[in-house]
Amino acid sequence: MGKPIDTAVLHLAPLAGRGRPSEAREGEGTLRESEPCGEPPHPDPLPASRARGKIAPRHMHSPGVWGAVAFGLVFAAILTSAPPTHATETIIAGGVSSGSTNLWPIHIGIRKGFFQAADIRIDLVFAQSNASVIQQLAANSINVSVGSGLVDPIRAVEKGAPVALIRIETQKPPYALLANPAIRTMADLKGKIVSVGGPKDITRIFFERMLAPSGVAPHDVDLIFAGATSARMAALQSGAADAALLTTPYNFHAEAAGYRNLGMTADMVAMPFSGVSANRNWAGRNMKTAQTYLAVYSKAIRWLEDPANRREAIDIMLAVSSLKPEDVEKSYDFLHHGQFFETTGKISRARLGKVLEALQELGDIPRAMSVDSLFMPGLTEVSE
Numbered sequence: 001m002g003k004p005i006d007t008a009v010l011h012l013a014p015l016a017g018r019g020r021p022s023e024a025r026e027g028e029g030t031l032r033e034s035e036p037c038g039e040p041p042h043p044d045p046l047p048a049s050r051a052r053g054k055i056a057p058r059h060m061h062s063p064g065v066w067g068a069v070a071f072g073l074v075f076a077a078i079l080t081s082a083p084p085t086h087a088t089e090t091i092i093a094g095g096v097s098s099g100s101t102n103l104w105p106i107h108i109g110i111r112k113g114f115f116q117a118a119d120i121r122i123d124l125v126f127a128q129s130n131a132s133v134i135q136q137l138a139a140n141s142i143n144v145s146v147g148s149g150l151v152d153p154i155r156a157v158e159k160g161a162p163v164a165l166i167r168i169e170t171q172k173p174p175y176a177l178l179a180n181p182a183i184r185t186m187a188d189l190k191g192k193i194v195s196v197g198g199p200k201d202i203t204r205i206f207f208e209r210m211l212a213p214s215g216v217a218p219h220d221v222d223l224i225f226a227g228a229t230s231a232r233m234a235a236l237q238s239g240a241a242d243a244a245l246l247t248t249p250y251n252f253h254a255e256a257a258g259y260r261n262l263g264m265t266a267d268m269v270a271m272p273f274s275g276v277s278a279n280r281n282w283a284g285r286n287m288k289t290a291q292t293y294l295a296v297y298s299k300a301i302r303w304l305e306d307p308a309n310r311r312e313a314i315d316i317m318l319a320v321s322s323l324k325p326e327d328v329e330k331s332y333d334f335l336h337h338g339q340f341f342e343t344t345g346k347i348s349r350a351r352l353g354k355v356l357e358a359l360q361e362l363g364d365i366p367r368a369m370s371v372d373s374l375f376m377p378g379l380t381e382v383s384e
Contacts, residue, residue, distance in 0.1 A: 088119050088120065089120050089121070090120075090121045091120055091122055091123065091143050091293055092141075093106060093125070093142065094124075094127060094133045094137065094145050095124065095126055095145065095146045095147045096133060096147065096228075097126060097228075099320065099321030099323055100147060100321075101248055101249075101317065101328075101331045101335065102146075102170065103147045103320075104313070104335075105169065105300040105304055106147075107317065107320050108304055109122070109296055109297060110124070111316045112303065112316075114303075115293075115296050118295075118296050119292075120296065129227070129228075130149045130151075130152050133145050133148055134152040134153055134163065137153075137156075137163055137277060137278075137279055138156050138279070140162075140281060143282045144166075144278045144279075144293065145277045145278075146276055147169060147274055149201075149202045149274055150165070150272060150352070150355050151200070151202045151355070151359065154355065154359060154365065155364065155365065157374050158366070158369055162279055162280040164277060164278055164283065164376035165275050165276075165277050165347065165374040166275075166276050166278050166376060167297065167298075167342075167345055167347065167381075168272045168346075168347050169273075169274045169275055169276060169301070169341065169342060170272065170341060170342065171273070171339075171340065171342040172265075172266040173265040173266055173269055173273040174247050174248060174265070174334070174335065174340050175203065175245050175246065175251070175266075176247075176264050177194075177210060177243055177244075177261070177265070178246050178262070179192075179242060179243035179259060180236075180242050180243070181260050183243060185262065186210065186214035186216065189211065189242070189243060190220045191220065191222075192221060192242040192243060193221075193240070194221050194222070194224070194241060194243045195224050195225070195226045195231075195235040195240070195244040195245070196224075196225060196226075196232070196244075196245050197232070197245075198227065199225060205362070206245065207223075207245050209265075209268060210265060210269065224240065229247050229250050230250065232244040232246060232250075233254065236254065236259065237257075243262065248327075249323060249324075249330060252330050270351065270354060271358070272342070273340075276294070276297065278376065278379070283376060283379055287379065290379055291379060297345075298343070298344075298345040301342070302343050305336065305341055307336065313332060314329055317331075344383075345381055346381040346383040347375070347381065347382050349371050349372075349382060349383070352374070353371050
């Protein structure tokens, strides 16, 4: 029964500055280490007398010559005793919106040098929608997705795409339902217009779960679809919607403008929100690199969750986004105190199963689909 506000075809943003992934695929406009042009010059052949093993000429016995020879031998010994250099692997990671707080962990991993220390270079690219990110992941145009909602990778797996869920990032949905001041309770939404992301978007699932305790049926509310949180905020401000499901920092803006907070999604919905997915083909051929990536990613999340790093974490987000300092500070405190980020690196079968059940109720995926079909053995860590 939804009525679209503004329909737009969303495409993946240009993958500018792309580096060479572990699969060795050339990118465009990428600076790489210079390589020698042409063959090195061949050394001069040995003198015939030396080639036949005859004694070297008398001038070879001079102190200056033997000093140079000794220096060369010492230098060669130093070179042969030096530890071998490690090749840096490039991983192309895709996300939605460079300034989103959902991407806080990967920005930390990059800015703090965690990935570099593990011989990994992250080539971070962006798209206008989560669906576009997962489409590019399925095509191996990117190797991993970050900060991505879980619905799109689940649908991709069900359709046979080579995609696997390898980590949960946000273990609770960080949304709030904001409404016009005249709307005081969830029950007051009957007959009203509410803005969510899309007809099969995760935000619709969240909203309907929040609505259930009030006794209001989903068909008693008129849903309109506005894509990103910023668009839903605009619908609320323009009067096109009476309420909207918003995430940080837009929920703070709406409350400051006088809109009423009807409740937090995390208080009513026991479902994970976002995760890291990988292209199965890429991960299968680069398992060690994928495992190292996950280990570093978990390190970045643990660093973010340490309150001693609050100020530096805020500065990192300010450096990569156009968000205001007060918005980033509120977002950090909201996410930290609410324990939204998953720190163990393990995926709970039971909690992820709730997302599958919701999609099955919508008729979006078959009931026979199992949670384990989403995982990649050897890479995904799973708990009950």
